[in-house]
Amino acid sequence: MKSNIDYTLYLVTDRTLMSTERLETAVEQAILGGCTVVQLREKDCSTLDFYNTAVKIKEVTSHYNVPLIINDRIDIALAVDADGVHVGQSDIPAKIARKLIGSDKILGVSAANLEEAIKAQKDGADYIGVGAMFSTLTKTDAKLTSIDELKEIRKHISIPIVVIGGINKNTIPKFHGINIDGIAVVSAIISQPNIKEASQELKRIFLQG
Amino acid sequence: MKSNIDYTLYLVTDRTLMSTERLETAVEQAILGGCTVVQLREKDCSTLDFYNTAVKIKEVTSHYNVPLIINDRIDIALAVDADGVHVGQSDIPAKIARKLIGSDKILGVSAANLEEAIKAQKDGADYIGVGAMFSTLTKTDAKLTSIDELKEIRKHISIPIVVIGGINKNTIPKFHGINIDGIAVVSAIISQPNIKEASQELKRIFLQG
Numbered sequence: 001m002k003s004n005i006d007y008t009l010y011l012v013t014d015r016t017l018m019s020t021e022r023l024e025t026a027v028e029q030a031i032l033g034g035c036t037v038v039q040l041r042e043k044d045c046s047t048l049d050f051y052n053t054a055v056k057i058k059e060v061t062s063h064y065n066v067p068l069i070i071n072d073r074i075d076i077a078l079a080v081d082a083d084g085v086h087v088g089q090s091d092i093p094a095k096i097a098r099k100l101i102g103s104d105k106i107l108g109v110s111a112a113n114l115e116e117a118i119k120a121q122k123d124g125a126d127y128i129g130v131g132a133m134f135s136t137l138t139k140t141d142a143k144l145t146s147i148d149e150l151k152e153i154r155k156h157i158s159i160p161i162v163v164i165g166g167i168n169k170n171t172i173p174k175f176h177g178i179n180i181d182g183i184a185v186v187s188a189i190i191s192q193p194n195i196k197e198a199s200q201e202l203k204r205i206f207l208q209g
Numbered sequence: 210m211k212s213n214i215d216y217t218l219y220l221v222t223d224r225t226l227m228s229t230e231r232l233e234t235a236v237e238q239a240i241l242g243g244c245t246v247v248q249l250r251e252k253d254c255s256t257l258d259f260y261n262t263a264v265k266i267k268e269v270t271s272h273y274n275v276p277l278i279i280n281d282r283i284d285i286a287l288a289v290d291a292d293g294v295h296v297g298q299s300d301i302p303a304k305i306a307r308k309l310i311g312s313d314k315i316l317g318v319s320a321a322n323l324e325e326a327i328k329a330q331k332d333g334a335d336y337i338g339v340g341a342m343f344s345t346l347t348k349t350d351a352k353l354t355s356i357d358e359l360k361e362i363r364k365h366i367s368i369p370i371v372v373i374g375g376i377n378k379n380t381i382p383k384f385h386g387i388n389i390d391g392i393a394v395v396s397a398i399i400s401q402p403n404i405k406e407a408s409q410e411l412k413r414i415f416l417q418g
Contacts, residue, residue: 046299046300047281047282047296047299047300047301048298048299048300048301048302049299051301051302051305072256073256073284074284074287074288075282075283075284075287075301075309076301078283078284078309079283079301079305079308079309087256089257090255090256090257090258091255091256091257092256092257092260092284092285092288093257093260096260096288099288100284100287100288
């Protein structure tokens with residue numbers, strides 16, 4: 001599965017941004033709306049809760065043959081046999097992460113600038129998540145990456161690039177003409193009343209570019 | 210190393226209970242005072258901080274040939290090649306933990322009662338941490354385990370037992386005559402002005418039993 005991942009519409013979960021709907025249902029609706037990758041991101045819950053949630057989400061993603069990537073927690077990724085992990089700059093270093101997950105699983109790495117992007121590629125990343133591109137409610141303290149910096153990164157990096165941070169229907173057109181591989185979306189999918197339709201609309205706007 | 214662990218004086222770290230001293234220094238002093246196992250427990254820090262701390266503590270424990278056990282985070286344990294992991298009832302289930310770490314690493318499991326203790330042993334634990342025995346500042350919400358329950362557990366469990374929760378020089382004599390293998394100590398070591406002497410004293414009182 002790893003060799004030919006479609007990163008077009010990359011959902012990042014955040015239960016704190018959801019209404020009452022169950023996370024499994026939200027993920028399923030997003031997949032039905034065209035999400036091609038799901039990253040499970042859980043903060044401030046017990047390891048057991050994270051594990052149990054991952055088991056449930058894995059059932060959904062496996063059913064639809066969509067890769068499941070676990071944020072930060074390599075132990076959870078290994079425990080549920082997820083398709084990969086995503087590590088940020090405050091997580092286990094990419095090189096160590098690659099050793100722990102082996103060569104078959106997907107390794108994603110966050111990069112806010114060219115230096116981090118080059119290092120991530122060198123350390124074994126399969127893709128990088130570039131951002132935060134715009135300010136956002138989920139990551140209020142994030143330093144922003146400019147469109148110019150993104151273009152520089154694209155010029156120097158051969159692995160797939162997804163952008164993250166404030167990606168929504170208004171900001172997506174800014175990426176048209178830059179050869180990125182996908183958009184990573186949190187609230188513009190997970191907080192919407194109709195998750196399936198929101199996913200479809202975002203994907204359509206991105207693919208127009 | 211796993212087959213013949215000395216659990217007599219089992220240090221559990223907690224940086225929030227320390228004064229200004231560096232954790233590496235505290236752990237070294239505890240080992241010089243007779244600590245036989247070190248468990249690194251970190252809450253509310255980034256994964257990278259946890260990892261970097263584990264790398265530093267591993268240097269100390271390896272130098273003195275004392276086993277290093279990582280609390281909860283199997284990924285950190287694998288990343289630094291620690292000697293084992295300790296999982297609580299809100300962490301990854303013991304059976305899954307055992308699969309992830311393999312048979313050579315130490316698996317410790319928290320058990321508050323006989324049922325949990327029996328399950329832990331069945332699921333592959335090398336030792337159990339029984340408690341909390343007494344109320345404590347570190348785990349304010351913990352349900353207490355009685356001395357009678359501890360005796361019941363000892364009767365039914367063949368793997369080593371360490372007690373945890375409110376273990377200090379005043380409470381240690383309560384375990385005399387019960388055939389437990391060690392005492393797990395947090396603040397009665399880590400918060401003391403002289404960590405080495407505190408360790409020596411606790412060990413001496415426990416071994417009098």
